[in-house]
Amino acid sequence: MTKITKFSVQDVRFPTSKDLTGSDAIHTDPDYSATYVTAYTDQSELKGYGIAFTIGKGNDIVAECIKHFFPIFENMDIDDLENNIGKLWFKCVDHSQLRWLGPEKGVVHMAVSAIFNCLWDLIAKKHKKPLWQFVVESEPEKIVSWLTFKYIEDVLTPEEALAILSNNQNDKQKRIDTVLQEGYPSYTTAAGWLGYSDEKIIQLCKEYIAKGWKHFKIKVGLDLDADVKRLDLIRKTIGDDCFIMVDANQQWNVKQSIKHINAYKKFNLFFVEEPTSPDDVMGFAKIKKEVGNVRLATGEACGGRIMFKQFLESGAMNICQIDSCRLGSINEIITVLLMAHKFNVPVFPHAGGVGLCEYVQHLCMIDYILINGSKNDKVVEYQDSLHEHFIYPCKIENGNYMPPLDHGYSIEMKEKSVNEFSFPNGEYWKNNI
Ligand SMILES: [Mg+2]
Secondary structure (H helix, E strand, O other): OOEEEEEEEEEEEOOHHHOOOOOOOOOOOOOOEEEEEEEEEOOOOOEEEEEEEEOOOOHHHHHHHHHOOHHHHOOOEHHHHHHOHHHHHHHHHOOOOHHHHOOOOHHHHHHHHHHHHHHHHHHHHHOOOEHHHHHHOOOHHHHHHHOOOOOOOOOOOHHHHHHHHHHOOOOHHHHHHHHHHHOEEEEEOOOOOOOOOHHHHHHHHHHHHHHOOOEEEEEOOOOHHHHHHHHHHHHHHHOOOOEEEEEOOOOOOHHHHHHHHHHHHHHOOOOEEOOOOOOOHHHHHHHHHHOOOOOEEEOOOOOOHHHHHHHHHHOOOOEEOOOOOOOOHHHHHHHHHHHHHHOOOOEOOOOOOOOHHHHHHHHHHHHHHHHHOOOOOOOEEEOOOOHHHEOOOOEEEOOEEEOOOOOEOOOOEOHHHHHHHEOOOOHHHHOOO
16 A cells, blocks of 8 residues: 655746747747646655646746645545546546636646646556556556546547547557557657747758658748748758648737738648637637638647537647646546547647657557557657756657656656756756846
8 A cells, every 4th residue: 555645846947038949929938847746655766746837937826726736635545546536637627616717727727737647657657657558558448437528528428438449459559569669750849949040940950850850840920921931941941851830829810810821821831830819719710711721730728628629529620739738637638639539630749848748758659559540640749958857858769759668657857957947946046037
């Protein structure tokens, strides 16, 4: 019997705004940050770690909110946690007072994400497996018990979820062998931040092609003529065998979106991401009607499964971009993966940020092995920064995420990094505020 004894949470911020890494049309000065949760147990070597991701200010607010959930899990036996994790998840998102601040969106939902990311890490470590492996090796009935169908039963029932998971059991081992050998393809965002000069973008595109990448995402949105010039430059640099996708980060209204996307058409874009407000399902549907076969991607800012339900069912989302720290961890991520599969919408998890690559490497494996069964024409975001702060950073070979083999959910940070970048009293911030 192993018990959770206590938790801690730290506000960790990396000063990425200094070199404009992460900059886009709306978020011009992000400091990639993590609310870093640790679960301690009565076995000193067994700890769980989890994060929610933010871009600086407000990280402390998420951290404060996370503390409200600690009493639910303190002194809980880990076996009881595992056996009841579906019910416990709903108890948190449906908290009789905290739900007023959501419900199931915003700071409270990010806090739920952080704590459940931590709890899933702990459970996978208890089983001495990487999280993706623990999940894909679990029985379909058990997986369904982790999920909440409230408000989505009209598009996905527990019976349908069970049928999808059960049907995929047969060839599961073949797919596990495939990813262990080949990995899962990624695209890079690292070359196209809005704050970068043309010279820097060209140099980075060349570097990433040499390393094996074929898919490049570029930030756009502030100036149509400048964007077209930049896309032209990038197309000439990477050639027609590579793929370009653009991300407007919610910059435009519906009319502007249609104008911009149609102006980019000659570049044969792989997809256009977040043209307008991430909540505007009807707006996305209107844009889609006017841009022909250009695929619209969104989801990194969708708070929960109910938003995904609307986007997927309406045909307004053509690429489903789940976020590991905005959705309520594995319990809700699997639900969204199942809905996307039902509506035949490919999932390209979002990973611009700190720790998100470490998380998505598990999620793409789960989607491929357990739910979707195909990785053709699919790519997961990859961003080449801040991995040095993690004890088990993601591994990329020839542009592919290789399945993590260390136990857990891969998010444990180096103690030195946590201490240096803790806000506001870590070594770095003490001298730089
Ligand atoms: Mg984006």
